[in-house]
Amino acid sequence: NAGVTQTPKFRILKIGQSMTLQCTQDMNHNYMYWYRQDPGMGLKLIYYSVGAGITDKGEVPNGYNVSRSTTEDFPLRLELAAPSQTSVYFCASSRDSDNSPLHFGNGTRLTVT
Amino acid sequence: RKEVEQDPGPFNVPEGATVAFNCTYSNSASQSFFWYRQDCRKEPKLLMSVYSSGNEDGRFTAQLNRASQYISLLIRDSKLSDSATYLCVVNKGYGGATNKLIFGTGTLLAVQP
Numbered sequence: 001n002a003g004v005t006q007t008p009k010f011r012i013l014k015i016g017q018s019m020t021l022q023c024t025q026d027m028n029h030n031y032m033y034w035y036r037q038d039p040g041m042g043l044k045l046i047y048y049s050v051g052a053g054i055t056d057k058g059e060v061p062n063g064y065n066v067s068r069s070t071t072e073d074f075p076l077r078l079e080l081a082a083p084s085q086t087s088v089y090f091c092a093s094s095r096d097s098d099n100s101p102l103h104f105g106n107g108t109r110l111t112v113t
Numbered sequence: 114r115k116e117v118e119q120d121p122g123p124f125n126v127p128e129g130a131t132v133a134f135n136c137t138y139s140n141s142a143s144q145s146f147f148w149y150r151q152d153c154r155k156e157p158k159l160l161m162s163v164y165s166s167g168n169e170d171g172r173f174t175a176q177l178n179r180a181s182q183y184i185s186l187l188i189r190d191s192k193l194s195d196s197a198t199y200l201c202v203v204n205k206g207y208g209g210a211t212n213k214l215i216f217g218t219g220t221l222l223a224v225q226p
Contacts (some may be wrong), residue, residue: 033212042117042200042216043157058212091155097212099145099204104156 002008002026006091006105013112021076021108023091031094033058034066034088043090049074050097064099067083079111114139117203119217127225130191134220136201139185145204146177146184150197151219157200160186191224198222 004025012021025032032049035043045058049068063085065077074093078085089108094100118137127130130151136148161168163175163184174187184203188195201217 004125018123035216040218041119041216044216045212049213056212068192099162100156101147101159101162102214104158107156 002092004091004093004103004105005110006089008084008108010105010109011111013078013110014084015081015112017042017081018077018079019081019110021078021089021091021110023074024072025074025091025093026072027095027103028071029092029093029095029103030071031063031097031100032068033092033094034064034074034076035061035090035092036105038087046076046089078110083112086110086112115139116205116215117201118219119199119201119220120223121218123223124220125223125225126191128191128193130224131183131187131189132191133187134160134199134201134213134215134222135183135185136203136220137181138201138203138215139182141182142177142204143203143205146175147202147214148173148175148184148186149200149202149216151200152197157216160199175197188222191222192223193226196222196224 033048034046047066091105092102148160149157150160151157167176172189198219
């Protein structure tokens with residue numbers, strides 16, 4: 001059982017480049033999330049989805065986009081990378097929204113220079 | 114005041130010691146509380162939920178003090194494998210909606226041989 005799988009693990013981008021962080025889960029969870037984690041800061045929610053076809057902004061959505069065409073996949077898109085987007089990105093899923101534990105992927109370390 | 118505040122540590126303790134972490138939260142309406150564990154350069158994983166009556170899981174005990182708005186985590190008989198960062202997570206609204214989770218910055222525990 002793979003759980004939540006993120007790719008790539010590492011990436012270096014130049015300013016202005018774009019990329020997609022992939023996330024897939026095989027637990028049939030309805031809820032999926034993208035977080036970023038910066039040194040000395042708690043995880044911040046970027047976007048989340050309560051089911052296929054439904055997405056909503058979290059706390060720090062600017063500079064990102066998401067889509068949820070299937071239950072399994074929840075990719076995160078960076079259109080014009082900026083140094084402020086250098087961070088560790090975690091995708092997560094949960095069975096539902098009522099106190100369910102979050103299952104995190106391994107993370108993507110992104111550097112924008 | 115931060116929504117969720119933790120002592121960043123590090124807490125350096127010898128094997129076998131008992132160690133306790135506190136976490137304060139600012140929203141008195143918060144209903145759900147959790148401790149997650151995050152190993153170095155890894156994803157967070159749920160350690161335990163925190164219930165009003167307090168709860169225990171082996172060497173780990175979690176307590177909630179609503180009057181003073183803090184939760185605590187007690188680790189007895191510390192093992193080397195307990196070395197990690199412990200994240201306090203609080204739901205900032207009514208109910209348990211996972212998109213309303215606030216993550217603390219974490220407390221680093223280093224158990225020494």
